[in-house]
Amino acid sequence: MLAYANPQRFMELSHRVLPWLCGATAVLFAVGLYLSVTVPPDYQQGETVRIMFVHVPAAWVAMMAYGFMALASLIGLVNRHPLADVAAKEAAPLGALFTAMALITGSLWGRPMWGTYWVWDGRLTSFLLLFFLYLGYIALWNAIENEVRAARAAAVLALIGAVNLPIIEFSVQWWTTLHQGESIFRSGGPLISAVFLWPLFIMAVAYTLLFFTLLIVRIRTEILERRTRSAALGSSS
Amino acid sequence: MHAIIGIGKYAAFIWPAYGISAIGIIGAVALTMLAYYRAKRQSPK
Numbered sequence: 458m459l460a461y462a463n464p465q466r467f468m469e470l471s472h473r474v475l476p477w478l479c480g481a482t483a484v485l486f487a488v489g490l491y492l493s494v495t496v497p498p499d500y501q502q503g504e505t506v507r508i509m510f511v512h513v514p515a516a517w518v519a520m521m522a523y524g525f526m527a528l529a530s531l532i533g534l535v536n537r538h539p540l541a542d543v544a545a546k547e548a549a550p551l552g553a554l555f556t557a558m559a560l561i562t563g564s565l566w567g568r569p570m571w572g573t574y575w576v577w578d579g580r581l582t583s584f585l586l587l588f589f590l591y592l593g594y595i596a597l598w599n600a601i602e603n604e605v606r607a608a609r610a611a612a613v614l615a616l617i618g619a620v621n622l623p624i625i626e627f628s629v630q631w632w633t634t635l636h637q638g639e640s641i642f643r644s645g646g647p648l649i650s651a652v653f654l655w656p657l658f659i660m661a662v663a664y665t666l667l668f669f670t671l672l673i674v675r676i677r678t679e680i681l682e683r684r685t686r687s688a689a690l691g692s693s694s
Numbered sequence: 695m696h697a698i699i700g701i702g703k704y705a706a707f708i709w710p711a712y713g714i715s716a717i718g719i720i721g722a723v724a725l726t727m728l729a730y731y732r733a734k735r736q737s738p739k
Contacts, residue, residue, distance in 0.1 A: 504704045511715040551722065558718045562711040569707050667719065671726050678726070681733035688738040 462540040464680050471673045478670045485663035492656035508566040510656050514664035516559035520622060522552030522668060527619040530612035542608035546598055547675035551668055553591035571635055579628030580636035583621055590618040
């Protein structure tokens, strides 16, 4: 895996993979969106169940992106791989975007179902903290001019912030929350009917592929920009 | 088709949720691609 952490190899490999990733993402979004708007209403949630098909995948990617960022930060710290630092740096704005999308769509679901847009319960508050962790990480990268020092400081923040991931996951078990408990990955099987589970699954895969597609393009952009800066420094010295 | 149009009293919550998701995704794709092509243009051959 680390063999592909060479920027040149990454550029070659990603050039071959990207068209397939883009195609698969587009197809899954088309199928997922069609199913999302054509499933029958839920007997309890009614039509608002459709919000789940954009809220749950965004929340899943928001958490996965942070896990990815923390892992890449760890590899960057331990192995000193510049590409791992770049991957963590480029995952942060995407993670922040998906977190914001999950918070807003969750609010829009909460108003008709709970009677409020927001409540300071364990799940919602820890998820808001995730959003601020992303913003803090991005701010830290931008605040330190030296790229190596910025990467190290941001990596430490990413690793400390990773403590929030199990808090988000288990918040619905640890505290009494308005947010419903685990309904998909549970020992007794999913509580959701297959009619809703399939669109949810397809949209979750589509969101995940979208995240990785955008991440790869962002890493390629950063590599190209660093090459341009190096060339400019080389020609001026 | 009925399912898309006939979301009744919850339309004020469902459409904004889809709209915000669409804006977020389309915006992210557009900004990412613009930055990529700009970097590619400026990159030494």
